[in-house]
Amino acid sequence: xxxxxxxxxxxxxxxxxxxxxxxxxxxxxxxxxxxxxxxxxxxxxxxxxxxxxxxxxxxxxxxxxxxxxxxxxxxxxxxxxxxxxxxxxxxxxxxxxxxxxxxxxxxxxxxxxxxxxxxxxxxxxxxxxxxxxxxxxxxxxxxxxxxxxxxxxxxxxxxxxxxxxxxxxxxxxxxxxxxxxxxxxxxxxxxxxxxxxxxxxxxxxxxxxxxxxxxxxxxxxxxxxxxxxxxxxxxxxxxxxxxxxxxxxxxxxxxxxxxxxxxxxxxxxxxxxxxxxxxxxxxxxxxxxxxxxxxxxxxxxxxxxxxxxxxxxxxxxxxxxxxxxxxxxxxxxxxxxxxxxxxxxxxxxxxxxxxxxxxxxxxxxxxxxxxxxxxxxxxxxxxxxxxxxxxxxxxxxxxxxxxxxxxxxxxxxxxxxxxxxxxxxxxxxxxxxxxxxxxxxxxxxxxxxxxxxxxx
Numbered sequence: 001x002x003x004x005x006x007x008x009x010x011x012x013x014x015x016x017x018x019x020x021x022x023x024x025x026x027x028x029x030x031x032x033x034x035x036x037x038x039x040x041x042x043x044x045x046x047x048x049x050x051x052x053x054x055x056x057x058x059x060x061x062x063x064x065x066x067x068x069x070x071x072x073x074x075x076x077x078x079x080x081x082x083x084x085x086x087x088x089x090x091x092x093x094x095x096x097x098x099x100x101x102x103x104x105x106x107x108x109x110x111x112x113x114x115x116x117x118x119x120x121x122x123x124x125x126x127x128x129x130x131x132x133x134x135x136x137x138x139x140x141x142x143x144x145x146x147x148x149x150x151x152x153x154x155x156x157x158x159x160x161x162x163x164x165x166x167x168x169x170x171x172x173x174x175x176x177x178x179x180x181x182x183x184x185x186x187x188x189x190x191x192x193x194x195x196x197x198x199x200x201x202x203x204x205x206x207x208x209x210x211x212x213x214x215x216x217x218x219x220x221x222x223x224x225x226x227x228x229x230x231x232x233x234x235x236x237x238x239x240x241x242x243x244x245x246x247x248x249x250x251x252x253x254x255x256x257x258x259x260x261x262x263x264x265x266x267x268x269x270x271x272x273x274x275x276x277x278x279x280x281x282x283x284x285x286x287x288x289x290x291x292x293x294x295x296x297x298x299x300x301x302x303x304x305x306x307x308x309x310x311x312x313x314x315x316x317x318x319x320x321x322x323x324x325x326x327x328x329x330x331x332x333x334x335x336x337x338x339x340x341x342x343x344x345x346x347x348x349x350x351x352x353x354x355x356x357x358x359x360x361x362x363x364x365x366x367x368x369x370x371x372x373x374x375x376x377x378x379x380x381x382x383x384x385x386x387x388x389x390x391x392x393x394x395x396x397x398x399x400x401x402x403x404x405x406x407x408x409x410x411x412x413x414x415x416x417x418x419x420x421x422x423x424x425x426x427x428x429x430x431x432x433x434x435x436x437x438x439x440x441x442x443x444x445x446x447x448x449x450x451x452x453x454x455x456x
């Protein structure tokens with residue numbers, strides 16, 4: 001076994017040992033140790049990343065790395081802002097009632113450790129949806145211009161199609177991903193970047209109320225572009241990543257202002273940029289920004305769900321929320337025992353009136369796993385993420401072989417995997433994925449018909 005491979009397993013062993021430390025701590029000390037705990041775990045994860053020589057980007061963008069890093073960074077920042085009262089005051093009462101810090105840290109640490117372990121196991125998955133038309137073999141100009149036409153048409157008609165709800169978002173994203181994958185295959189880098197920028201800008205302009213559409217779309221773009229690169233820890237790359245992070249924060253703040261955070265009532269993206277400095281200087285900026293990034297809510301409710309389980313305010317549901325996608329298209333009126341989602345179960349206990357009004361408080365996927373299986377969640381987390389990582393690795397092979405255009409739904413599933421790790425649930429992931437696949441099949445059939453007509 002190569003030395004570098006051996007070093008990976010040594011780092012994993014150290015991570016495993018660090019992960020069990022909280023169970024030996026008193027709850028009082030564990031509460032004070034919380035930030036340190038997640039910082040050490042995340043630094044260990046970056047240390048593991050460094051041990052990958054050729055596949056650093058592959059591991060960096062894997063479902064395992066994203067899920068664990070999302071939770072660790074969220075909890076590091078969340079723990080700090082809550083302990084310093086830098087959140088909206090309505091969130092503090094429940095936080096101050098927590099009593100099981102030792103158990104919570106241990107549960108999240110071990111779950112995350114098994115999620116990382118799952119990356120080192122690969123299932124041999126094959127994606128063989130019948131192809132009505134091979135997008136790589138059709139006239140490429142016809143494909144590109146037809147997709148552009150449909151994309152622009154959909155954007156123009158968007159105000160009249162709002163009744164479609166999330167379907168409209170899925171359709172727009174599908175066409176955008178086809179253009180992105182086409183550009184990746186056909187365009188030079190500078191033209192690809194221009195097209196990516198235009199698409200993201202369009203999503204910003206047409207999706208003010210849902211900034212996630214634009215932000216999530218960045219992930220498949222990064223996945224495609226990094227498939228040709230190697231991650232090296234050089235000053236230039238670190239500077240570029242830092243600049244991109246700052247740019248993303250600026251973008252989020254601007255979109256927040258557009259959504260009336262700070263009360264500036266900006267009417268356009270450009271106008272919102274003029275209020276950024278004023279917004280940052282307001283007393284409520286940190287609390288608002290943490291809420292806007294969903295850090296304060298994710299940290300609170302993900303931990304609160306564990307506290308509820310420990311205090312018997314919630315019972316284990318033994319896989320109910322995991323199997324819910326199987327019954328998703330069956331109306332509850334026909335099947336009163338239809339499984340509930342983790343969001344529904346937790347929110348109903350936390351604030352039943354808010355839930356009855358249609359509100360929800362997402363909990364992290366790690367919390368959902370523990371809600372289902374208790375301490376056995378480590379095993380189920382390992383199994384579920386082995387599947388996600390295997391899908392991801394197979395998608396990378398298709399990208400490498402220039403075949404991803406025919407499997408664009410894998411890029412979409414990778415993009416909305418962020419829904420899963422932020423706590424939207426496997427049911428949302430399943431519904432969106434199914435709708436996307438159906439739309440993509442119809443799109444290919446449409447291309448086949450139109451292309452045949454143009455030849456007659």
